[in-house]
Amino acid sequence: MSASYRVAVQGFSAFEKATFESFFRLAARRTPAYEYVSEPGQADFVIADADQPEAVRAAQEQGRLARSVCIGARPVAGAAVQMPRPINLMLLLRTLDELVHQSRDTPDEPPVAAAVAAAAPALAEPVAAPPVIAAPPPRPPGVTDFRDSSTFSNSVLVEGDEKFDHILVVDDSDVALRFMQSRLRRFGFKVHLARSGEEALERLMERQFEFVFLDVMMEGMDGYQTCKRIKRMLLPPGRRAPVVVMLTSRTSAVDKIRGTLAGCDAYLTKPLVEDELVRVIGEHDAVFQRGFENTVASVATATRQGAEG
Known part of the structure; x- marks a missing residue:
């Protein structure tokens, strides 16, 4: 029986949350498997919106910050891994796989704690000080930054798009x-x-x-x-x-x-x-495709890997 790890999502827009939930439902068919849960206290890993302080605070209050992958431009000291936008679901999946892989190499430690300790040097800046976030790649012409928006992710819309179709x-x-x-x-x-x-x-x-x-x-x-x-x-x-x-x-x-x-x-x-x-x-939907880079291909890959497994 393959190992299954529970993942919760904190912050993000309703649009993004729905996509995360559907993606992890498909990822439950692969190895290692990931199960979407609603409460961070029940999770092995938490995906947190680094640009929403309340989301990071929720992960911290539940004792899950050291088990969190934080996505966004705002540095989060104490997170296991920090990733920039735009959200790339396949990169996120590989990051979680790396955490799981490292935990298997150190069986004497609890799986999640071992994964965080082993993966932090390779996947994020040391957490003793606020991590230095590498500048994201240049935006394509016409991309608008909605960093001030609390309900919609950055790097999703281009000029002329509405926030919601x-x-x-x-x-x-x-x-x-x-x-x-x-x-x-x-x-x-x-x-x-x-x-x-x-x-x-x-x-x-x-x-x-x-x-x-x-x-x-x-x-x-x-x-x-x-x-x-x-x-x-x-x-x-x-x-x-x-x-x-x-x-x-x-x-x-x-x-x-x-x-x-x-x-x-x-x-x-x-x-x-x-x-x-x-x-x-x-x-x-072009906005969906830009907001979740490689999402459709990621879903297809997860489904294919599940079928082959």
């Missing part, structure tokens, strides 16, 4: 609408609701939506008809067509072909699997 969910079921709203809000999106295809078309003329999550089976215009109308709409100047994601309990190849012919960009089946939702957002 607007998403439209279309379904004639109130239960389904609320379900999707709760899931998408966890990623920091602003979620708007429409109860028919006709209402969705009206809303799309009013503002820009990055995504439209569209149920197939609806009264009046069904999802296929609505998708066709969306893709053929003459939008006001400056607007771009949204990514249309079809939602349905139908899983046959014929239904997927119908969705493709209607012009949809992605097809998700009910009941919704959160990892698939993360994958779709990661494939189609």
